[in-house]
Amino acid sequence: MDPTAQQRRGVLPRRIEVLAGLSVAIDLGLGQPAEHMLRTAIIACRLADRLGLSSAQRATTYYTALIMWIGCNADSEEYARWFGDDIAVRHDAYSVDWVGMPFIRFLFGNVARGEPTTRRMLMIGEMLRDARGQLGALMHSHCASAAELAVHLGLPIDVARAVEFTFERFDGAGLPRGCPGDEIPIEMRIAQVADVAEVHQRMYGIDAAVTMMGARSGGHFDPAVVDAVVSDPAPVFAEAADGDVWSAAIAEAPDAETRLDQDGLDRLVSAIGDFADLKCPFALGHSRAVAALAADVGAQLGMEADEVRALRRAGHLHDIGRLGVSSQIWSKPGDLTASEWERVRMHPYLTDRVLSRISGLERERTYARAHHEHLDGSGYPLGMPGASLGPGERILAVAVAYQSALEPRPYREALDAASAAERMRGRSAHGQLDPEYTEALLSVVAGRHTPRVRDDDGLTLREREVLAHVARGLSNRQIADKLVLSEKTVRNHVERTYAKIGASNRVGASLYALQHGLASPFV
Incomplete structure (x- = not known):
């Protein structure tokens, strides 16, 4: 049936089709070609099968791999503040293990990328004062955002929990919590290998991908997951039939036939x-x-x-x-x-x-x-x-x-x-x-009337005003300047507001503001 005729007759897309489209948007933010995340999900499912995961774990693995980088969009502005061209830096980050001197060189080589020299020097100085602390704060915000967005999209809670560990490492040297080994959900340990290996195999071939995984085994990656790949890598990276990655990835989805109403x-x-x-x-x-x-x-x-x-x-x-x-x-x-x-x-x-x-x-x-x-x-x-x-x-x-x-x-x-x-x-x-x-x-x-906003959540008028500005990305200092308050007073307002609405970062506050009519003082 013609697709347009399908729509006229009320045939709606499957849920996974819409989420697969979202994964292509995530690819854009990573600087990767379309269908990177789809291929990552296929590889992850093959590894889940080799490792003997349950059907429930396999389902979580699929969606974790498909949207593991969903938090990138939410922290893009902060990422760009540190690294300039956020998309270019994310693309290049696949080439380096995030530990040791190679990573330090990569990090400081990309601070304020594309910005004037004076700004680069300022940002490098700020990073030098506490590189791990600065990165930890950024990664914590990213992971909290990813979990919030996974829930907002209606994905299972196990997926939301898994994406909170995106930047953790098997050796415990990751961020933001430094969780080692089995403290990282197996679904994320598989997704981490599948994500990086997909890029290396596509760009440099299977042998290069195997070498990379061997070098990171026991560090970034779980050795058991690496072993599941390198024991027989060709089937793990096998191309989809007829090169149709989209259809192959959708077929792997645990709810492949679930059609939206x-x-x-x-x-x-x-x-x-x-x-x-x-x-x-x-x-x-x-x-x-x-x-x-x-x-x-x-x-x-x-x-x-x-x-x-x-x-x-x-x-x-x-x-x-x-x-x-x-x-x-x-x-x-x-x-x-x-x-x-x-x-x-x-x-x-x-x-x-x-x-x-x-x-x-x-x-x-x-x-x-x-x-x-x-x-x-x-x-x-x-x-x-x-x-x-x-x-x-x-x-x-x-x-x-x-x-x-x-x-x-x-x-x-x-x-x-x-x-x-x-x-x-x-x-x-x-x-x-x-x-x-x-x-x-x-x-x-x-002819519009001013919409009624929620007023039973215990927020004061000032806290609502502060929340609207936080949701729009203003810093405490910028909010203080706008409202003619001290920065300390604004910080106190932000902390009380977060506690009242159950938010842990700007994205949580933003989603709350959107859902309760508090996001925009400009409409």
Whole structure:
């Protein structure tokens, strides 16, 4: 059956298809080619079988390997603060064992990568004062974020627990807790070997991968897992039939035939949108807001319910391609260079790549990939003219434009509603945005009431205000400057707020803020 016909007839994607698409987005953030995490999951399952794991352990191994690096997106901005181009550094980190002098050379060779010399010297000095402490804090935040996101995506609790050990080592020299040996879940010990071995085998061949694993056995890697590979490595790394890694990885999933219902798909794409927004803290809640705007415009214009639902889902998914652009670029306060701007212009194309293999989301993919196209052909990435843009693409574009205007950016403050409306009408008059849909959106916005936020969680008004700024990535010092408070007072507010809402880091606070209407003071 034709995929578009499938969608029209209500055939929704399987749960694993959507999560496999998410894994491709994770590949973007690692600087690895598409299907790295899928192939890692296949290798991990083969190792689980060789080691005689139970079906429950095998299932946990599969999903642990598939999303083990999900926390990378959440800490990208902090990673970029230390290492400049976060994607390039993550790509190169696969070549070095994270211990000893080779790692020290790698670490200091990449501090503030791509930044001016003066900033590099400052950051190197800060790292020298306590390299392990600085890295430990970063890894702790990463692992806590990964666990939060795994739960947010509806994955089993055993997967969430396993990804908390991503940076631990078998010899106990890992971070953040220094857990040795069997204290690391077997599912993560397998995923660690599968992840690094996949890269080395793909880039250098089986012999090189075996040599690498032997060198790290007993250090980074569990010797028993290494032995399970090197005893007969060829079948472990065997290519999928017909080279179809996507289908092979989906077939290995423990719930390969579980198909989502409408509400389940809505929840999952909403969680993926939240995940994408964490790439840039200043955009927290962006995808949720765009989804609501696009759907409300569609409903006001009398579109059918399934079309409105597709608009909402496209709003949640449109920015997943952001993961493929370094946070060094997204967070730049000044003008972008020509090469940086070209990378930004690619992110809708990367969204298209992520969504391209998921059956049942064809309309959402069509709308999402065009969210920065303009009627006059001046948009990106393809410069599509108005004749090529249908109602869905045009509505999503005006929703993105309006919501983006309301949000702060590193190079400008957020606009108020009146200024955002004026900007929208100006872009419409200049031929970029559809005039009819622009006015429909502004009509929707004018008729909205301020949403009621949760007020039974014990947070004071000041703590809610602080939480909103924490969720948007501001440091305690920046919050203190904004609210004219001392940094110590802000720190106390943050600690009390975290205790009240049960959060341990910014990502936990951000997800709480999103779910309870506290994320954005700008809407």
